[in-house]
Amino acid sequence: MNSQSVHSVISVRGLAKRYGGVKALNGLDLDLEANKVHAIVGENGAGKSTFMKILSGGVTPDEGSIEVMGEKFSSFTVQSASKLGIGIMYQELRLFQHRDVLTNLFPDREMRVGPFIAKKKMAEIAIPVLKSIGLDVDLYQTVGELALSDQQLIELARVLIEKPKLLILDEPTSALNARESKRLLDLVRLLPEQGTTVLYVSHRLDEVFAVAEQITVMRNGSLVFSKPTKDLDIPTVIGGIVGEKSAASMAKKQGSADLYAKAEKVLEVKSLNNGGQVVDISLNVAAGEIVGVAGLIGSGADELLETLFGARTKVSGSVKLQGVDKNSLSPQNSVRDGVALIPADRKRVGLMLDRTVSDNLSHVSIGGYKQGTPLISKSGLAATAVKLVEKFVIKAENVQVRVGNLSGGNQQKVVIGKWLEIGPGLVLLDDPTRGVDIGAKVELFRLVREIAAEGKGILFRSTEISELTTLCDRIVVVKDGVSTREVSGVDDAELIKLINE
Amino acid sequence: MSERAKSKSRRFKFPEEASVIFALLVLVGIVGTLRPTFLKPQNLLNLAASYSISALLAGCIVYLLSMGEIDLSFGWILNLSAVVAGLSMIAGVPVWIAIILGIVAGGLMGAINGFLTVVMRLPLIIVTLGTASVFQGISLISNKSGSVVPTDEKLTSNIFFRALGGEIDTPVPFILIFVVFAFLVLHLTLHKTRFGYRILAIGSNPEAARLAGIPTKRIKILVCALMGVVSGIGGVLFLGFRGAVDPSTGANLLLPVVAAAIIGGTPLSGGAGTVWGSLVGALIVGVIGVGVVFLGIDAVWSTLVTGLVIIFAIGVDQVVRVRKNRAG
Numbered sequence: 001m002n003s004q005s006v007h008s009v010i011s012v013r014g015l016a017k018r019y020g021g022v023k024a025l026n027g028l029d030l031d032l033e034a035n036k037v038h039a040i041v042g043e044n045g046a047g048k049s050t051f052m053k054i055l056s057g058g059v060t061p062d063e064g065s066i067e068v069m070g071e072k073f074s075s076f077t078v079q080s081a082s083k084l085g086i087g088i089m090y091q092e093l094r095l096f097q098h099r100d101v102l103t104n105l106f107p108d109r110e111m112r113v114g115p116f117i118a119k120k121k122m123a124e125i126a127i128p129v130l131k132s133i134g135l136d137v138d139l140y141q142t143v144g145e146l147a148l149s150d151q152q153l154i155e156l157a158r159v160l161i162e163k164p165k166l167l168i169l170d171e172p173t174s175a176l177n178a179r180e181s182k183r184l185l186d187l188v189r190l191l192p193e194q195g196t197t198v199l200y201v202s203h204r205l206d207e208v209f210a211v212a213e214q215i216t217v218m219r220n221g222s223l224v225f226s227k228p229t230k231d232l233d234i235p236t237v238i239g240g241i242v243g244e245k246s247a248a249s250m251a252k253k254q255g256s257a258d259l260y261a262k263a264e265k266v267l268e269v270k271s272l273n274n275g276g277q278v279v280d281i282s283l284n285v286a287a288g289e290i291v292g293v294a295g296l297i298g299s300g301a302d303e304l305l306e307t308l309f310g311a312r313t314k315v316s317g318s319v320k321l322q323g324v325d326k327n328s329l330s331p332q333n334s335v336r337d338g339v340a341l342i343p344a345d346r347k348r349v350g351l352m353l354d355r356t357v358s359d360n361l362s363h364v365s366i367g368g369y370k371q372g373t374p375l376i377s378k379s380g381l382a383a384t385a386v387k388l389v390e391k392f393v394i395k396a397e398n399v400q401v402r403v404g405n406l407s408g409g410n411q412q413k414v415v416i417g418k419w420l421e422i423g424p425g426l427v428l429l430d431d432p433t434r435g436v437d438i439g440a441k442v443e444l445f446r447l448v449r450e451i452a453a454e455g456k457g458i459l460f461r462s463t464e465i466s467e468l469t470t471l472c473d474r475i476v477v478v479k480d481g482v483s484t485r486e487v488s489g490v491d492d493a494e495l496i497k498l499i500n501e
Numbered sequence: 502m503s504e505r506a507k508s509k510s511r512r513f514k515f516p517e518e519a520s521v522i523f524a525l526l527v528l529v530g531i532v533g534t535l536r537p538t539f540l541k542p543q544n545l546l547n548l549a550a551s552y553s554i555s556a557l558l559a560g561c562i563v564y565l566l567s568m569g570e571i572d573l574s575f576g577w578i579l580n581l582s583a584v585v586a587g588l589s590m591i592a593g594v595p596v597w598i599a600i601i602l603g604i605v606a607g608g609l610m611g612a613i614n615g616f617l618t619v620v621m622r623l624p625l626i627i628v629t630l631g632t633a634s635v636f637q638g639i640s641l642i643s644n645k646s647g648s649v650v651p652t653d654e655k656l657t658s659n660i661f662f663r664a665l666g667g668e669i670d671t672p673v674p675f676i677l678i679f680v681v682f683a684f685l686v687l688h689l690t691l692h693k694t695r696f697g698y699r700i701l702a703i704g705s706n707p708e709a710a711r712l713a714g715i716p717t718k719r720i721k722i723l724v725c726a727l728m729g730v731v732s733g734i735g736g737v738l739f740l741g742f743r744g745a746v747d748p749s750t751g752a753n754l755l756l757p758v759v760a761a762a763i764i765g766g767t768p769l770s771g772g773a774g775t776v777w778g779s780l781v782g783a784l785i786v787g788v789i790g791v792g793v794v795f796l797g798i799d800a801v802w803s804t805l806v807t808g809l810v811i812i813f814a815i816g817v818d819q820v821v822r823v824r825k826n827r828a829g
Contacts, residue, residue, distance in 0.1 A: 349709050362698070
């Protein structure tokens with residue numbers, strides 16, 4: 001133990017932090033060996049972010065000690081963290097969109113000659129760093145004009161310029177597609193050679209396995225285990241994250257293509273084109289079936305569900321709902337025809353974050369759906385909301401809490417709840433697990449299966465291959481806006497091959 | 502969990518308007534202590550009556566603020582509606598029909614605002630920056646930059662105007678009864694109907710509202726038209742109250758009306774609004790205006806004081822909001 005801690009960048013002992021009655025960290029002991037990529041995984045609320053905040057000095061622990069490179073600290077501030085070379089790249093971009101790359105790389109620590117900003121000096125430092133991460137951009141280009149993935153890399157470069165001893169990455173690929181993620185992961189893997197220890201926090205287990213040498217699993221503020229990646233596999237890690245019991249419900253669904261042959265068709269799409277990324281897509285969904293849509297970002301898969309719902313304009317092709325031709329697609333018509341869309345960007349277009357759970361749950365039934373009297377009562381809405389909260393196991397103190405205060409998984413259940421209230425026949429799920437932790441994902445999957453079992457048709461788009469192969473009866477593969485084939489019972493590797501070929 | 506949810510919602514809560522009502526009472530108390538005649542019921546009723554038109558408009562501008570929009574043209578809608586009603590009377594149209602014509606004209610102007618904002622996909626504030634001048638211009642052209650004065654007998658022969666003018670005895674001024682009733686309707690519509698729910702939903706998140714199947718364009722046009730109708734009613738009330746419309750009628754309404762809504766607790770960000778709050782807010786603006794005169798201070802100070810009160814009200818509101826968010 002002792003000899004090990006000599007090589008540790010950071011060792012913590014008995015670290016504890018309480019927020020009111022909630023134990024965010026409950027006596028954490030952990031050593032992070034130097035010059036390695038470490039991954040920390042766990043559900044939201046497992047204590048990962050509290051731990052990260054303590055390391056960056058933003059939060060003071062109630063108990064326990066932190067040892068950084070042999071030096072012991074009882075209190076730890078933002079200043080001491082940055083002096084010791086601990087750098088953090090947060091999940092959300094914190095760039096100045098209207099300013100150029102160089103300015104963004106030196107936020108409030110620009111170099112000066114006298115009172116003037118020394119752009120040349122800054123550029124000399126910035127260029128090698130940008131080169132090392134393979135980012136080829138003009139230093140004087142406005143950041144807002146760059147692709148999201150390049151912006152994410154600039155965020156990374158901004159931290160790397162300070163040459164951190166310990167680099168903490170919080171969900172760095174959440175905004176990236178598969179190719180860009182791979183580029184970032186390749187880069188992270190090289191960092192230990194340059195003397196930077198990496199602490200990688202992510203929900204995406206495939207990435208964690210690709211990049212980390214050591215995986216630490218946390219649950220309820222404590223360490224579950226910390227083992228070398230080579231001694232672990234994905235099911236073991238999921239088991240550690242959610243506890244053994246819930247892991248069973250993630251179990252793979254049997255591909256049941258025969259269901260399709262028997263049941264009536266809820267949705268029939270022929271040669272759909274939206275004048276954008278969707279060029280020629282045909283597919284069918286039967287009652288009680290979960291049909292997956294697989295495709296890279298930009299392949300048309302990501303615009304398909306919004307087009308079917310009428311949120312984007314259809315240019316040509318035919319769409320039949322329950323056997324009836326639907327020419328004009330619009331959100332209003334969709335609501336009346338019993339088509340639900342769980343949108344990908346939940347916070348931006350799915351919810352009224354500043355309003356209560358109760359108000360949000362009546363968004364469709366009162367707002368969009370035209371049934372019952374035009375009069376409403378607050379207590380009536382609340383009573384319905386309480387029923388839905390119970391049915392979908394939404395964790396909220398009460399139905400008058402602002403939706404913005406709920407966790408990602410519970411917010412998503414509010415979106416699903418508000419739609420299921422009107423009893424839709426077809427549910428379009430657009431990447432519903434984005435920003436949702438693994439525990440909540442397990443629950444969402446259970447929920448989706450229940451919805452299908454009630455005889456509703458489900459069209460499910462996901463950016464995570466394993467979700468598609470786990471959940472779907474059939475999978476439609478979309479490439480360059482065209483539905484190229486339909487598969488069922490494939491494994492992850494086969495499906496990845498299909499969408500990339 | 503549901504047990505807890507139920508018991509929590511039953512716990513008594515102060516209405517959100519409590520703080521504004523308290524502020525109003527404090528203001529009345531201050532002026533009343535210094536000048537006891539201020540507190541005479543007749544004086545207070547007169548004060549309320551003379552601010553009732555701007556109160557009515559404030560109650561309706563709450564709808565627009567709740568939807569995340571703001572109308573800058575309602576003062577000129579009021580003016581032009583009054584001109585339409587007045588000119589119709591002069592032209593010999595029966596008084597009741599003239600009243601209806603004025604209100605319909607207001608509704609049309611509001612609908613034009615709404616239609617333009619939906620078609621051009623521009624915020625209403627920008628659209629009404631233009632239409633305000635258009636409405637003012639039409640008013641100036643149609644009355645040749647002069648006042649519109651229907652003959653006395655036209656106005657006095659109509660029961661509605663006689664009641665307005667105080668010729669029919671009511672314990673409180675008729676216009677007050679009318680405005681309080683209008684507020685009741687406005688309050689119930691915003692908080693107890695599907696229409697009101699949709700307005701608040703659009704204000705909270707327009708795109709989410711659209712994806713929930715809410716006909717956002719139609720609602721926007723309807724709310725703008727409602728603002729026009731209420732401004733038209735305001736114009737007719739003004740005509741009855743004062744007996745004439747002159748070219749500057751409505752010009753100075755924007756500040757007191759929007760101030761009343763904001764002081765009352767309706768945020769500019771949309772998604773929330775209180776109709777009753779705006780009534781109290783309008784009374785606060787009124788007490789400041791009249792109180793300043795009562796205290797013997799030059800009336801020009803009332804605008805300054807109103808401005809300070811707005812800043813104070815927004816500041817308090819923001820502090821409360823930040824606290825609430827932290828607690829939640």
